Every structure is written in structure tokens, then in C-alpha cells.
Amino acid sequence: MIATTEIPKSAGAFLRAEPERFRKWMLCRQGNLVAFCIVAIVAGAGSYGAAMGCWRDPLQALYTGIKLPLVILLTTLGNGLLNGMLAPLLGLNITFRQSLAVVLMSFAVAAIVLGALSPVALFIVWNTPPLAAGTTISSPEYALLQLTLAVFVALAGVMGNLRLVPLLREWTGSAVVARNVLLAWLAGNLFLGSQICWVLRPFIWDANRPVEFIGQDCFQGSFFETIFKALCKLIYS
Amino acid sequence: MNETNPVPPQIPPQIPPIVAAGDARQLGSDPAERAVIPNVVVAIESILRHPRRVMFQLRQPDAGKLIAMMLLVSVVCSLIYGVVVGTFSGGQQLWIAPVKIAAGLMISALICLPSLYIFTCLSGSQARLVEVCGLLAGLLMLMTILLIGFAPVAWIFSQSTESLAWMGTLHLVFWFIATIFGLRFLETGFSHSNARSHAGFHTWVIIFLLVAVQMTTALRPILGTSDTVLPTEKQFFGTHWADCLKATDNELKSRVRE
Numbered sequence: 001m002i003a004t005t006e007i008p009k010s011a012g013a014f015l016r017a018e019p020e021r022f023r024k025w026m027l028c029r030q031g032n033l034v035a036f037c038i039v040a041i042v043a044g045a046g047s048y049g050a051a052m053g054c055w056r057d058p059l060q061a062l063y064t065g066i067k068l069p070l071v072i073l074l075t076t077l078g079n080g081l082l083n084g085m086l087a088p089l090l091g092l093n094i095t096f097r098q099s100l101a102v103v104l105m106s107f108a109v110a111a112i113v114l115g116a117l118s119p120v121a122l123f124i125v126w127n128t129p130p131l132a133a134g135t136t137i138s139s140p141e142y143a144l145l146q147l148t149l150a151v152f153v154a155l156a157g158v159m160g161n162l163r164l165v166p167l168l169r170e171w172t173g174s175a176v177v178a179r180n181v182l183l184a185w186l187a188g189n190l191f192l193g194s195q196i197c198w199v200l201r202p203f204i205w206d207a208n209r210p211v212e213f214i215g216q217d218c219f220q221g222s223f224f225e226t227i228f229k230a231l232c233k234l235i236y237s
Numbered sequence: 238m239n240e241t242n243p244v245p246p247q248i249p250p251q252i253p254p255i256v257a258a259g260d261a262r263q264l265g266s267d268p269a270e271r272a273v274i275p276n277v278v279v280a281i282e283s284i285l286r287h288p289r290r291v292m293f294q295l296r297q298p299d300a301g302k303l304i305a306m307m308l309l310v311s312v313v314c315s316l317i318y319g320v321v322v323g324t325f326s327g328g329q330q331l332w333i334a335p336v337k338i339a340a341g342l343m344i345s346a347l348i349c350l351p352s353l354y355i356f357t358c359l360s361g362s363q364a365r366l367v368e369v370c371g372l373l374a375g376l377l378m379l380m381t382i383l384l385i386g387f388a389p390v391a392w393i394f395s396q397s398t399e400s401l402a403w404m405g406t407l408h409l410v411f412w413f414i415a416t417i418f419g420l421r422f423l424e425t426g427f428s429h430s431n432a433r434s435h436a437g438f439h440t441w442v443i444i445f446l447l448v449a450v451q452m453t454t455a456l457r458p459i460l461g462t463s464d465t466v467l468p469t470e471k472q473f474f475g476t477h478w479a480d481c482l483k484a485t486d487n488e489l490k491s492r493v494r495e
Binding site for chain 1: 348356361451471
């Protein structure tokens with residue numbers, strides 16, 4: 001009989017959990033597990049977002065502290081149906097609720113890592129020359145800040161997804177099926193997540209605008225169109 | 238019909254935890270490791286000669302006292318080494334350098350502690366937060382004790398040369414060597430806590446080294462002198478060192494011209 005009270009009691013217990021324990025949590029229909037993940041995402045990603053935004057302004061810190069968890073939660077919800085359908089199609093027989101919870105768990109791991117790195121991010125922001133009248137998008141201090149903060153986000157994302165691999169392998173019994181499901185979920189989450197980030201920008205600074213929650217041209221253009229245009233400029237210039 | 242040779246149930250192979258090569262014994266298996274560390278002198282001797290004793294004691298319920306002793310030793314040793322660093326410029330640097338080195342070390346450790354705990358959890362380590370704090374305090378203590386060992390060498394060079402870049406490089410090299418031993422202690426302690434992988438720990442090492450090195454720039458000048466105790470301009474480590482090397486190069490060229 002599966003215990004109905006097995007929920008993570010702390011971030012440490014959650015991160016240390018073996019794949020069998022993760023699977024038990026999945027099968028328990030525990031709303032508390034989802035609540036734990038949401039709290040971890042809000043606290044972890046929120047503190048990292050606040051560290052990112054404080055280079056520009058305390059108000060930007062508040063806005064980015066709200067927006068970064070929002071990106072994660074909106075990506076999870078937006079792709080919930082797609083992820084729930086892809087999993088059984090690729091060989092992993094789980095319900096929609098379970099696929100949502102699994103994806104939320106990997107994001108919670110990433111958010112906890114981001115939260116742990118937020119003192120380091122704050123130290124980097126504190127060491128970056130402040131925003132000045134002469135600062136531009138191509139200024140080296142802004143570029144280095146952006147790159148370092150992005151590397152931390154990528155690191156957290158990799159750790160979150162690596163945590164998912166043994167769980168999917170345990171569940172499917174097949175490394176190939178686990179890999180295909182993970183790649184499909186990753187591709188979908190990256191695709192939607194990139195565009196949600198584009199819509200909710202800026203996270204650090206917009207040179208042409210005052211501090212605001214979302215830019216005025218949030219629904220104009222897309223992340224991938226911008227990348228495509230930049231690539232064309234690079235190739236044909 | 239009775240089975241005379243029943244087939245035993247298949248037990249899946251357990252992935253063994255990583256343990257430092259050559260020392261696979263469980264902590265506490267040696268009675269000497271179970272002896273309580275009563276004072277600072279024994280703590281210093283233990284971390285140098287019997288680090289497993291320190292690791293075992295950090296798992297006991299009253300590890301707080303041992304952690305406090307190790308942090309006290311770290312602060313005192315870094316203050317002493319800071320005085321040696323300050324002798325290069327003399328004057329106010331004799332008190333400013335020790336304060337900056339001690340404070341910078343403690344703040345760097347504090348900044349990196351949350352990520353160390355999270356990465357150890359992700360690796361499957363069973364170490365609790367208190368034990369992780371203790372291992373980090375052990376790293377700091379071992380690092381600063383070794384710096385004291387380098388202090389006479391650093392002092393001789395401080396009195397012999399006027400080159401800021403050379404002395405800065407020398408102090409960084411000494412610090413790096415001391416840190417390697419401290420990290421070795423931390424990694425061994427980590428190995429005994431059932432960690433399945435060291436990838437997270439190695440990532441943390443890179444973060445810790447970068448934070449510590451950047452802290453030296455954030456608290457500059459530690460070796461040289463300045464009108465203000467703390468810098469008025471923010472710079473990254475790489476930019477600061479490039480400026481220092483450029484200034485040294487210009488000084489050498491002007492001397493050659495003379």
C-alpha cells in the first residue's frame with residue numbers, strides 16, 4: 001500500500017529523493033507535492049530574479065522576482081496538455097496530472113538551484129559597474145552580467161532535467177523511451193519558454209524604456225524571429 | 238514437490254557511493270576517530286593528521302562547538318596572514334589588510350554555502366546542513382592554517398620587492414595551493430556521505446574559486462594603498478588584474494628609459 005503522507009518535508013529531502021520515492025509521490029495524488037513545487041519555484045526563481053533585476057533598480061528587482069517564476073509556471077501550464085499527450089505517444093504511460101507534476105518537479109529542482117545561486121548572482125551584480133548614462137546594450141559590463149546570469153540559469157536547467165532522467169528511466173524501464181520523452185518535453189518547454197521570456201521582457205534592463213513590468217511592444221515580434229534576423233544580418237553583412 | 242534449491246529473489250545491483258580512493262573504511266571505524274575534539278589545538282592537529290576524526294565529529298549532535306572552534310581558528314589565522322600581507326605597504330595596511338582578508342573569506346564562504354548544500358543534496362549526499370557547514374568550516378581552517386605556513390615566505394618576499402603585481406601573484410599562488418588542500422578535505426568529507434556523483438561538487442568548486450578571487454578585487458586594495466578603505470569604482474577581477482599588469486609594464490618601461 002502506498003503511503004499517503006509521503007511528501008517532501010524540506011528542499012534537502014526533495015533533492016535527495018531516489019527515483020522510487022519520486023514515483024511514489026507521483027502516484028499518491030498529493031496536492032501538497034504540487035504545492036511544494038510551486039512554493040519552491042516562487043521562492044527559488046523569485047529570489048534569483050530579484051538578484052537579476054536589482055542591477056537596474058529595486059523596482060526592477062521586484063518585477064523580475066515576480067516574472068521569473070511566472071515564466072516557469074506559465075511554461076509548465078502552457079505545455080501541460082502537449083506534454084501529457086506526447087508522453088504516452090512516446091511510450092510513457094502516465095496521466096496528464098502526473099506529466100504536469102513530473103515537469104513541475106524538474107522545474108522545482110531548477111528553481112531551488114537558482115535560489116541557492118542567488119547570493120552568488122547578487123555578488124556578481126554588486127560587482128558590476130552600475131547602470132550609467134553611457135551604458136549601452138553592447139557595453140562589456142552589461143554583456144558579462146547577462147552572460148553570467150544566463151549561464152547560471154542554464155546550469156540550473158541542466159540540473160533540473162538531469163534529475164528527471166533516472167525517474168523516467170525507472171518509470172518506463174527503457175532508457176530509449178525515457179530519452180525520447182525527455183527530449184520531446186525539453187524541446188516543447190524551450191520553445192514555449194523562450195517566447196514567454198520574450199513577451200515578459202525585460203528581465204535585467206531595457207535601454208529605451210523606464211522601469212516597467214512588461215515592455216510596451218511585448219506582443220510585437222517573437223524570440224525566434226529576432227534570432228533569425230540577427231543570424232541573417234551576421235551571415236549577409 | 239518441494240524445491241530443494243529455491244532460486245533467491247533477484248536483487249537489483251546497488252550503485253555504490255563514491256569513496257576516496259585508498260580510504261573506504263566507514264567513518265568512526267577507528268576508535269581514535271571517535272575521541273571528542275576538546276579544544277582548538279586538538280582541532281588543528283586533527284585536521285592535519287587525522288581529518289577523518291574531524292569528519293566523524295561533525296556528524297555528532299554537538300558538532301556546533303567544533304564548528305565554532307574551526308571558524309575561530311580560520312578568522313585568527315587569516316588575520317595573522319593579513320598582517321604579513323600588510324607589511325608590503327605598511328602603515329594603515331597593517332590593520333586594513335587583515336580585516337579585509339578575514340572578512341572577505343568569511344563572506345565568500347557565506348555566499349557559497351547555500352549552493353554547496355543544494356549541490357550536495359542533488360548528488361544524493363546524506364549530509365545535513367550542520368555537517369555541510371562543518372565541512373566548509375574545515376576547508377576554511379585548513380586553508381588558513383596552510384597560509385600561516387606560507388607566511389614566512391610571503392614576508393621575505395614582501396621585504397625584498399616593490400612590485401605589486403609580483404607580490405599579488407605570489408599571494409594568489411599561496412592562497413590557491415592552500416585552497417586545494419582545503420578542497421581535498423571537503424571532497425573527502427563529501428565522499429563519506431553517500432554521494433553518488435561529484436559533478437555538483439566540482440561545479441561548486443569553480444563557483445567558490447571565482448567568488449573568492451572576485452572578492453579580492455571587491456575589497457581592493459589589500460596589498461597596495463589607497464585614499465579610501467574600499468574602492469569607489471566597481472571592477473571585475475580580470476579587468477583589475479589587466480590594469481595592474483599594464484601599470485607594472487609601464488613602470489618597467491619608464492625605468493628602462495631612465
